[in-house]
Every structure is written in C-alpha cells, then in structure tokens.
C-alpha cells in the first residue's frame with residue numbers, strides 16, 4: 001500500500017518510538033499479543049505501557065487467540081485517503097472477553113455478518129520513514 005506520507009495515519013512502531021514495539025514485532029510474526037499487568041494481573045486491550053487499574057508500569061506480554069467473531073461492523077465506501085482500497089470494512093471483533101477494533105481484509109463487504117468467524121491476518125502498511133516495516137492488526141473471513 002502506498003500513500004502520501006503527509007497524511008500518514010499509522011503509529012511509529014519501532015523501539016525508538018514506543019515501549020510497546022514488541023506488539024508490532026510479534027504482529028509481524030502473525031501473533032496477536034497484549035499486555036498483562038505484572039502487579040495486579042489485569043489484561044489490557046489495546047496493549048498499554050502502564051496499568052489502568054493500579055498504574056503499575058510493569059507488564060508481561062501474553063498471547064491472544066487468532067480466531068475471533070464479528071461483533072459489529074461498518075463499511076466505508078467514500079472519503080478514504082488516497083491509496084487505500086475501497087470499500088473498507090471496519091469491525092469490532094470479539095476475542096474472548098476483549099472487543100478489538102480492526103479492519104477486515106479480503107472480505108466481501110456484501111457477505112459480512114455479525115457472528116462471522118474471522119482469523120488474524122496482520123496487514124503490512126507503508127514502512128516508517130527509516131524503512132522499518134509496519135503492521136496493523138487485521139482479520140479476514142475464516143476459511
């Protein structure tokens with residue numbers, strides 16, 4: 001995917017920019033992970049650099065399943081930045097007790113249904129300005 005960098009909507013994912021860089025590194029390997037507070041055990045989504053429950057900054061990385069179900073979705077057909085495929089399916093998927101906002105790729109918008117099974121399929125977006133690959137969590141219809 002290429003697009004005009006001035007409208008770059010994606011986070012800088014490298015260790016230079018975020019202490020949550022392990023999230024993106026594991027996403028590049030096809031794994032979905034999040035943080036769990038080492039102090040009180042609360043699991044967060046999205047991953048957080050500190051605990052919203054007890055404010056501890058100590059956390060562990062825990063794997064999440066890569067299968068989820070569609071909880072809600074919407075389809076954007078117009079107004080997408082140049083270079084983005086249209087229509088784009090945005091969804092909230094249910095993964096255990098978590099609700100994850102994501103994109104559904106390789107999915108026909110006409111056939112998306114609430115409760116549909118989806119599988120993690122990380123989406124590679126444009127490299128950061130230093131040429132480091134970047135990834136976003138995305139899902140596609142389960143096969």
Ligand SMILES: [Zn+2]
Pocket residue numbers: 037038039040041042051052053054055056
């Ligand atoms: Zn905590």
